[in-house]
Amino acid sequence: MKLWGGRFEKQTAKEVDDFHSSIHFDYRLYKQDILGSIAHAKMLGKQGIISLEESQKLVSGLEKILKDIENGQVKFSISNEDIHMNIENLLIQEIGEVGKKLHTGRSRNDQVALDVRMYTKDMINQIIGLLVNLEKALVKIAQEHTLTIMPGYTHLQKAQPITLAHHLMAYFEMFRRDIERLLDCKKRVDSMPLGSGALASTTYALDRNWVAQELGFSSITRNSLDAVSDRDFIIEFLSCCAIIMMHLSRFCEELILWASQEFQFAEMDDGYSTGSSIMPQKKNPDVAELIRGKTGRVYGNLVTILTVMKALPLAYNKDMQEDKEALFDSIDTVIKCIDIFTHMIKTTTFNKEKMYDQASKGFTNATDAADYLVKKGLPFRSAHEVVGKLVLYCIKEGKSLLDLSLDEYKEFSSIFEEDIFDAISLETCVNQRNVPGGPSPSYMKSAIEEASKWLEEISK
Numbered sequence: 001m002k003l004w005g006g007r008f009e010k011q012t013a014k015e016v017d018d019f020h021s022s023i024h025f026d027y028r029l030y031k032q033d034i035l036g037s038i039a040h041a042k043m044l045g046k047q048g049i050i051s052l053e054e055s056q057k058l059v060s061g062l063e064k065i066l067k068d069i070e071n072g073q074v075k076f077s078i079s080n081e082d083i084h085m086n087i088e089n090l091l092i093q094e095i096g097e098v099g100k101k102l103h104t105g106r107s108r109n110d111q112v113a114l115d116v117r118m119y120t121k122d123m124i125n126q127i128i129g130l131l132v133n134l135e136k137a138l139v140k141i142a143q144e145h146t147l148t149i150m151p152g153y154t155h156l157q158k159a160q161p162i163t164l165a166h167h168l169m170a171y172f173e174m175f176r177r178d179i180e181r182l183l184d185c186k187k188r189v190d191s192m193p194l195g196s197g198a199l200a201s202t203t204y205a206l207d208r209n210w211v212a213q214e215l216g217f218s219s220i221t222r223n224s225l226d227a228v229s230d231r232d233f234i235i236e237f238l239s240c241c242a243i244i245m246m247h248l249s250r251f252c253e254e255l256i257l258w259a260s261q262e263f264q265f266a267e268m269d270d271g272y273s274t275g276s277s278i279m280p281q282k283k284n285p286d287v288a289e290l291i292r293g294k295t296g297r298v299y300g301n302l303v304t305i306l307t308v309m310k311a312l313p314l315a316y317n318k319d320m321q322e323d324k325e326a327l328f329d330s331i332d333t334v335i336k337c338i339d340i341f342t343h344m345i346k347t348t349t350f351n352k353e354k355m356y357d358q359a360s361k362g363f364t365n366a367t368d369a370a371d372y373l374v375k376k377g378l379p380f381r382s383a384h385e386v387v388g389k390l391v392l393y394c395i396k397e398g399k400s401l402l403d404l405s406l407d408e409y410k411e412f413s414s415i416f417e418e419d420i421f422d423a424i425s426l427e428t429c430v431n432q433r434n435v436p437g438g439p440s441p442s443y444m445k446s447a448i449e450e451a452s453k454w455l456e457e458i459s460k
């Protein structure tokens, strides 16, 4: 008989068992479920709601089941619906009648909220750890490339020279925000819902704060109705995951471009590339493409849960069981993607010569030529026009700004002197951008130092 079978005269239809059971995916909450039950059982004993002896029996039974599961000795059953009732049933089989006391003052509604919160907290910590590894890898590569000049783009058109360090540290900032977002999200996950019961709390004198402390939560939920209806913390967390994937996807897109014959800025290691079954010459950036592609499912999972939750009346509804597959899939995907991306970027080689060569084409120093005239007294708008005409002349002549003679410059403005050549060298362009946030090697060094300190702090 089902644990809730008392008021039923017939069994659930076979296809319904299969349809509404969640054990095939929520089994992964077994540890959180058991730890939560152990804390609950201890508290029931401490409060005199059950005897200390009974409490002790529940605890050792649950510990035994945890071990059995971890040793692969447990087979969960579909007719027990979900992880919560599977474990409760196992407990009753293990220790007999007293096992039936575990669910005193508790509902699966607050139980599942607890388990998912505990699980999400663990996963947030794990994902932050992986992001920190990625950040460390980026800092290390950036350190080696503060002098590696490359073109910066807007509209995918060459814009101004920057450095590879500057470019990589831009991604560092994105992942820093991701870590901060996860830490902030964790504050709201970190609230203990047990004691909310099915919806209206409980008549037993539960010590909710004690359970919270025992399970490492920093607060308890404040409204029982909200606590069992709330999946905001999953939505927030899935939003964090979606943003992480968006960042990874942008980075992958750039690596894919950079690895192309057209760019040749970077080459992914053989271990992170694949070949073609027909074209012998091919080396494809499949790993980067797959990460970019997997971003879609992580976005999808966020939309899934937003849609499931919209218009649900308070309190618990079975619709909410649909939260888990979306949550688990995003977790698995994000963990795999960050980890493999970190290995891939660590083993990617960058072609400094190509980057420099490309930065010297496409008039990336045109702004600096205009700034040169401004510094000599010409208003910026007029300087912009002079250099615009110079660029047009160069395009017609097939030259770059650095190829022109001073005489040619003078035809466009008498202000130009011999020092124009130094003023628009790529090195000057980069070195002069020395304000906080800019690509100059000296600022980048301090930015990288600050980044390393922050990483040390966050890893403590």
Ligand code: ARG
Pocket: 022, 026, 082, 108, 109, 112, 316, 318, 320, 321, 322
């Ligand atoms: N398996 C359920 C879920 O994941 C657990 C809660 C069930 N509660 C209920 N009243 N049916 O949402």
